[in-house]
Amino acid sequence: MNADWTTEAPAKDRRVRRTRAALMRAAVDLVADRGTAAVPVSDIADAADVSRQVLYQQFGDRDALLLEAALDLVRRELLGELSGAGPGDDRASMLALARHFATHRRFYRALLTSSSAYALTQALTSVFLPINREHTGRLAGRRLGPRGVEDLATFLTGGAGALVNTWVVDGPDPLDPEEFTGRLMRIRSVVTDLITKEPSR
Numbered sequence: 001m002n003a004d005w006t007t008e009a010p011a012k013d014r015r016v017r018r019t020r021a022a023l024m025r026a027a028v029d030l031v032a033d034r035g036t037a038a039v040p041v042s043d044i045a046d047a048a049d050v051s052r053q054v055l056y057q058q059f060g061d062r063d064a065l066l067l068e069a070a071l072d073l074v075r076r077e078l079l080g081e082l083s084g085a086g087p088g089d090d091r092a093s094m095l096a097l098a099r100h101f102a103t104h105r106r107f108y109r110a111l112l113t114s115s116s117a118y119a120l121t122q123a124l125t126s127v128f129l130p131i132n133r134e135h136t137g138r139l140a141g142r143r144l145g146p147r148g149v150e151d152l153a154t155f156l157t158g159g160a161g162a163l164v165n166t167w168v169v170d171g172p173d174p175l176d177p178e179e180f181t182g183r184l185m186r187i188r189s190v191v192t193d194l195i196t197k198e199p200s201r
Contacts (some may be wrong), residue, residue, distance in 0.1 A: 019059050022048040024069035026060075032107040037066055037114035063116050070111060073104060082131065094184045098177035101168050105175055108168050122164065125157055133155045140195045144182055156191065159182070 027045035032038045041062050045052045059065040081096040101108055111120050133153040141149055167180055 018056070019048070021055060021067075023050065023058060023065060024054055024072050026075060027065050027069040028104070029106050031066065031110045035106055035110055037110045037116055043117055048068060061090065063119070066111060066116055067119050070108070070120055071127065072098070073107070074124065074127055090188055091181065091185055094176060094188070095181045097164070097185070098175075098180045101164055102175040102177045102180075105168055112165055112169050121161060125161055126160070127197070129153060129157045132154075132160075136195075139151055143195075152195065163187075 011118055023044060026044050027039070030044055033035055039062070040053055041052050043057045044062070044065065048055075055062075055065065059068060078096060080102040081095050082099075108120075111117065133149060136144075136153040136156065137149045140152065144152060163184075167175065171180075
């Protein structure tokens with residue numbers, strides 16, 4: 001009996017992971033295709049070839065599914081590129097970020113113009129804040145101390161998030177990742193100069 005349990009549990013876990021992945025892919029595809037987050041739960045379940053009951057069991061409701069789908073998209077497609085860019089290659093990181101949001105613009109714009117906007121912004125902040133915290137600590141940790149690093153990283157993450165959100169929602173069609181990366185780099189340069197400049201005595 002114990003042997004059966006040890007072979008069944010991993011198989012069940014794999015099925016759950018496949019089901020969750022199928023639901024998240026279906027959610028991203030349908031929302032992007034229709035340009036709205038108001039996609040019926042039944043349509044998402046049908047596209048993933050599962051029942052609505054399974055969707056509710058796995059995610060609770062459509063909004064939770066959409067939020068998880070967005071975070072999964074960022075983790076799968078963006079975070080690897082950001083970590084692979086290296087600590088000194090800010091432009092590559094910014095370009096990867098801009099390309100990601102431009103590629104998935106219809107999906108993110110639909111969420112950012114829905115009731116999920118606040119939850120999505122908070123969730124993305126939680127993903128990007130540790131990256132900015134590390135960068136800020138390297139640049140100004142000695143001057144600011146831990147509390148100051150946390151405050152500045154939170155401030156920069158929120159500001160960058162607002163800029164990206166505005167670009168995704170209201171930017172020209174199609175979005176130009178290269179142009180947006182240039183804008184981000186100019187801002188980064190000014191901020192870096194400000195926080196690394198020695199205070200006048």
